[in-house]
Amino acid sequence: xxxxxxxxxxxxxxxxxxxxxxxxxxxxxxxxxxxxxxxxxxxxxxxxxxxxxxxxxxxxxxxxxxxxxxxxxxxxxxxxxxxxxxxxxxxxxxxxxxxxxxxxxxxxxxxxxxxxxxxxxxxxxxxxxxxxxxxxxxxxxxxxxxxxxxxxxxx
Amino acid sequence: xxxxxxxxxxxxxxxxxxxxxxxxxxxxxxxxxxxxxxxxxxxxxxxxxxxxxxxxxxxxxxxxxxxxxxxxxxxxxxxxxxxxxxxxxxxxxxxxxxxxxxxxxxxxxxxxxxxxxxxxxxxxxxxxxxxxxxxxxxxxxxxxxxxxxxxxxxx
Numbered sequence: 001x002x003x004x005x006x007x008x009x010x011x012x013x014x015x016x017x018x019x020x021x022x023x024x025x026x027x028x029x030x031x032x033x034x035x036x037x038x039x040x041x042x043x044x045x046x047x048x049x050x051x052x053x054x055x056x057x058x059x060x061x062x063x064x065x066x067x068x069x070x071x072x073x074x075x076x077x078x079x080x081x082x083x084x085x086x087x088x089x090x091x092x093x094x095x096x097x098x099x100x101x102x103x104x105x106x107x108x109x110x111x112x113x114x115x116x117x118x119x120x121x122x123x124x125x126x127x128x129x130x131x132x133x134x135x136x137x138x139x140x141x142x143x144x145x146x147x148x149x150x151x152x153x154x155x
Numbered sequence: 156x157x158x159x160x161x162x163x164x165x166x167x168x169x170x171x172x173x174x175x176x177x178x179x180x181x182x183x184x185x186x187x188x189x190x191x192x193x194x195x196x197x198x199x200x201x202x203x204x205x206x207x208x209x210x211x212x213x214x215x216x217x218x219x220x221x222x223x224x225x226x227x228x229x230x231x232x233x234x235x236x237x238x239x240x241x242x243x244x245x246x247x248x249x250x251x252x253x254x255x256x257x258x259x260x261x262x263x264x265x266x267x268x269x270x271x272x273x274x275x276x277x278x279x280x281x282x283x284x285x286x287x288x289x290x291x292x293x294x295x296x297x298x299x300x301x302x303x304x305x306x307x308x309x310x
Contacts, residue, residue: 003158010162011248014169017207018200045173045251052172052251093166096207 008059013093015056019044021135022100024107024128026150035150037124039083039108043075060086080108103130121151163214168248170211174199176290177255179262179283181305190305192279194238194263198230215241235263258285276306 016022023040045052050065050073057063062085063077077086087105094101107127110120125147132141148154171177178195200207205220205228212218217240218232232241242260249256262282265275280302287296303309 003161006158007161007165007248010165011169011172011250014166014171015173016169017166018170018173018175018198020173043173049251055250093162095166095210096204 009089010093012056012059013090013095015043015052016041016090017094017096020097022097022104022131023135024104024124024131026128026147028150034152037107037111038078039080039104039111041077041083041086041104044072047071047073060089062086080111084108084112097134100131100134103127107131118153121153122148125151125153164244165248167211167214168245168250170198170207171196171245172249172251175252177252177259177286178290179259179279179286181283181302183305189307192262192266193233194235194259194266196232196238196241196259199227202226202228215244217241235266239263239267252289255286255289258282262286273308276308277303280306280308 021040021042021044023038023042025038025040026035027038028035043053043056047067048071050067053065053073053075057065057075060077062082063075065073065075067073077083084105087101087108091098091101091105104127107124110116110123110127113120116124125144128147129144142150145154176195176197176199178193178197180193180195181190182193183190198208198211202222203226205222208220208228208230212220212230215232217237218230220228220230222228232238239260242256242263246253246256246260259282262279265271265278268275271279280299283302284299297305300309
């Protein structure tokens with residue numbers, strides 16, 4: 001890896017550790033279909049200074065930027081394959097969200113398999129619990145039972 | 156600069172751009188003496204994840220860590236000479252707080268002179284205004300007139 005790219009990637013890892021999030025969520029479908037998993041890497045910055053997010057988007061070559069109505073701008077990266085690529089690049093430089101990052105990486109590799117069995121879903125629930133226990137959040141967290149229930153995996 | 160140190164410094168620059176502050180303030184003295192200038196570099200993290208701040212402190216070899224009572228921990232670096240050293244190191248990698256960083260660097264070099272004349276104080280006020288116009292803050296900002304007044308430089 002060239003030195004300039006390497007310092008850019010280290011910089012982005014620092015930015016993510018300082019003020020970003022790594023998320024793995026279950027989204028219910030409107031049509032009562034099987035719930036789907038959503039993986040997200042998100043960078044935030046107040047809208048007055050959101051140039052940084054456009055630069056990160058350019059360097060990573062991926063993501064969507066949106067202005068929230070609370071004065072913040074988000075750069076959001078979704079998609080299992082894209083997240084896998086970005087995490088593999090950032091992981092050597094991430095220091096403090098290492099557990100979340102490596103767990104999310106395991107999840108997105110699993111989620112790219114053609115067919116998932118019950119055991120895979122149970123693994124994904126464990127990954128979600130690991131990631132959410134590392135994330136600091138004011139929102140109420142779902143319990144393992146609640147997550148399994150959404151997936152129809154309770155006894 | 157060795158590659159490991161270089162990526163560490165780029166990482167810290169990213170962390171600062173994501174969630175840090177650069178400040179130049181005037182502090183009134185209790186004893187009615189001449190107000191003094193204070194330069195600060197500050198890194199924040201919620202207290203649950205403040206390991207990052209201890210690591211940054213170790214790498215930079217400087218700073219004070221304190222827990223605030225709102226669940227946040229701060230790493231605070233003060234001192235003109237120390238700030239000058241740190242900013243010179245970080246500046247090549249800082250991307251979005253570059254104006255604040257280079258202005259604060261000019262201020263701390265000036266503040267290390269043995270004797271400051273009126274014109275220097277006026278320059279410092281301009282540096283403060285530049286830095287505060289770049290910083291996003293919910294606090295009311297002081298005007299140029301108010302700053303000059305604190306320093307006894309109004310006509």
